[in-house]
Amino acid sequence: MTGKTDRELGMGASITRRDFIQDLTVGALVAGAGLGSSSALSADPASASPTTGSAAYPPEKNGLRGSHPGAFEAAHKLAREGGRFPAPVALDEAYDLVVVGGGISGLAAARYYRDRFGADSKILILENHDDFGGHARRNEFHHDGEMRLAIGGTHNLEWWDFSDTVNEYMSYLGVDPQAMRAKMDWDYGRDDEGQTSTWFDSETYGTSRLVHDCDLNKGGGLPPETVDQFPLSTEAREELKRFYALRINVVAEMTDREASAYLSSMSYPEFLARHGGLGEEARQLFNKLQHGGWGVEISALSASEALDLVLPGAHLIGREPKTKPRSYAAALWPDGNSSFARLQVADLIPAAAPGATAQNIALTRVDYAQLDVPESSVRLRLNSTVIRAKEASGGVTVSYINDDKVYSVKARHTVMACYHVIIPHLCPELPEAQREAMKYQVKRPLLLTNVLIRDASALDKLDIDAVACPGRLHARLFTLRGIKTGGYETDGSEGGPVPLVFWGSVSPPEGITDVKEQHRASRALMLAMTFEDYEREVRAVLDGLLGPAGFDVTEDILAITVNRWPHGYAYDYLDLFDDDFAPGEAPHEIARKPFGNITMANADAGADAYTHVAIDQAYRAVQELPSA
Structure with a gap:
């Protein structure tokens, strides 16, 4: 990936070595716990006391975060290997609600449950990571x-897409x-014009070159003098210059419906090749334009979807291309929606963040020792991977792994605020059609x-x-x-x-x-x-x-x-890969159906990867819980 040695790149720098050692320590603990085999998981009743926190403050940790070591191994064992676990130790804890997943949807579900069933409802939120908020x-x-x-x-x-429910929250x-x-x-x-630049690296393009005022997302295209700076072959540069200069309408003879169907049936790269004259070398510049925003290669997008994003090409269907970069006027905290999740926790467990408000939340230090205390009506238990949720005796028994031990708790209701693909492994009693619908949402x-x-x-x-x-x-x-x-x-x-x-x-x-x-x-x-x-x-x-x-x-x-x-x-539906489902028959709609005292939340249930969707789905999931 680079022409320099690790030493020349500073791979021995002390700060990063410290972070890496920390990550190795976590990984070594996981490996030492032997999560790859059930025999390493203790079910000793004498040690039936789940750990509730860590001396380290999770937001300060460096190294591998996100799906960090220790957060996913048990789930992989269950889903990938069909692994078995020891019988759980039944804890002497009774809850009205157990929420599986401590992300924004799970935290919102706890709030909506208290609204519907009473502020004194006893709630346990189980989160497999060492921090709350999910992807926030x-x-x-x-x-x-x-x-x-x-x-x-x-x-x-x-904010422009918020429902009344989300606006109220x-x-x-x-x-x-x-x-x-x-x-x-x-x-x-x-x-500002000139802020977005493009860097061509020497390992990929043969030379290192920074091209200013070069936004490949810009629907209005790039001037010839900019394209001439690209370290591409002469043929690829000429293709790009001709492409940006074209002013045609390839759907001029079609009705609006025909044009929509045509553009929806063709991939964006095919559109660029067929109507824009771009070869593979020129097209590769656009391959990753939606890696962050949509999480896909452009080969997964139809021409219609790409043009709706104002990617280059409007000038090929008779539209005047936009000359300014696409602005995205979202509201943002400096730590993203983590601040929102912290506000949610401060509301549910005031002792964890006393005095926290939307105006000071980014500077608030959460007291993780207060997240899971017996005196609180809402408890948030980290490092706890759920491996089973089963209806039993008019309620739900939920089993989970914490500190290498298997525990179970009982609750009147359960909201599955985790991603859909894992739920069939946690609730194998679900109807086959529902389990298949969940597996659809990769x-x-x-x-x-x-x-x-x-x-x-x-x-x-x-x-x-x-x-x-x-x-x-x-x-x-x-x-x-x-x-x-x-x-x-x-x-x-x-x-x-x-x-x-x-x-x-x-x-x-x-x-x-x-x-x-x-x-x-x-x-x-x-x-x-x-x-x-x-x-x-x-x-x-x-x-x-x-x-x-x-x-x-x-x-x-x-x-x-x-x-x-x-x-x-969350998996949303794409023109090239998904049917035009009838109302009520889309996979996410089938997947989110309630099952006795178990309901489904999270953005998967709305088939859209947005915070407001996760909140809306939490509200729906709580309203679907049986009252009796």
Whole structure:
């Protein structure tokens, strides 16, 4: 992936070694626990006391995060190997509700349950990771007494799509997206002309070249002088220049319905080739444009879907291309929607974050020791992987693994706020049609690698803020400066450390055409990569991109946190791979049907990867619980 040795890339730097050692320690503990075999899991009644926390503050951890070691092994054993576990120790704990999953949907379900069944309802939330929020993961960097926040997963509040239910919840928690927007001077580096650049790396393109004012997403195209800077063959550059200069309408003789059907039946790369005259070398520039935003290669998108995203090509169907970059006016906290999840926890368990409000939440330090205490009506138990949920005696028995031991608790109701594909393994009694519908929804891998650099001087010298990297693992990187929400005021102008977000997914191997198989293959690659693999990649990119401006890759990288989400974005339906389902017959609608005292939440139940969808589905799931 790079022409330099590990030593030249600074792979021995002390800060990153410390992070890697921490990750190895977690991995060694997991390996030592022997989660690959049931014999290593204790069911000793004498030790029937689940652990409730860790001495470490999860947001401060570096190294491999997201689906970190210890969070997924038991689920993989269950789903991939059909593994068996010891009989659980039944805890002397009684609940009205057990929520499986401590993400935004699960936390919202707890609130809606209390609204419907009473504020004194006893609720247990089980979360397999060592932190809550699901993909709304908070990353904190601390250096020389200063804190810098970064986004570890779910980003935005798409306020324009909020339902009345979501608007009410936001108001209840004191969240005002419009006020947040007023405190933001940031929009993925696309607000100002010239901010978004494209970097061609030497390993992929033969030479390292940074091209300014070059947004490959820009529907209006690029001028010839910009294209001439691309380190591509003369033929590919000429194809691109002809493509951007074309003004035709290939659907002029079609009715609107015919045109829609035609564009929906053709992949975007095929559209670019057939009507734009772009060969494979030119088209590869666009392959990863939706890695972060949609979690797919452009080969998975129809021409219609790509054009709706304002990707280049409107000038081929008689539309005037937009000349400005696409703005995305979402509201955002400096740690993404992790701040929202923290507000949810502060509402459910006030002792964990006393005094927390939407105006100070980004600076609030959560007391993790308060998340799971007997005196609280709502308890949030981390590091707890559910392996079974079964209706029994008018309620539900839920079994889970915590600290290498198997426990069970009983509840009147259960909300499954975890992703759909795992639920058939947890609830094998579900009807076959429902189990098959759940398996249909293969989630899309998501990757956010955050790197704290010593300062922004090299970025400023190069006059860059957001950069597309079409030849690298992460499709895009950008700085987090200009977000002054939740009480966090640092914008980078005062100097000091700056977080860089590397955003995207992992490309599947070539030759896989089915989109679900692409997701599975990308997931396997993501999980197979070690922290060193991710570290080596970001060091190589920063050396090639910022090195010419004086960035010392051996000294100027202060910390690296890898947020890998193999089960990332919820599966929504694509023109090329999914039927036009009749109302009520789509897989997500079949999958989310209630089953006795068990209901289904999370964004999968809405087939859309948005925070507001997860909240809406939590509300629906609670309303579907039987009252008797």
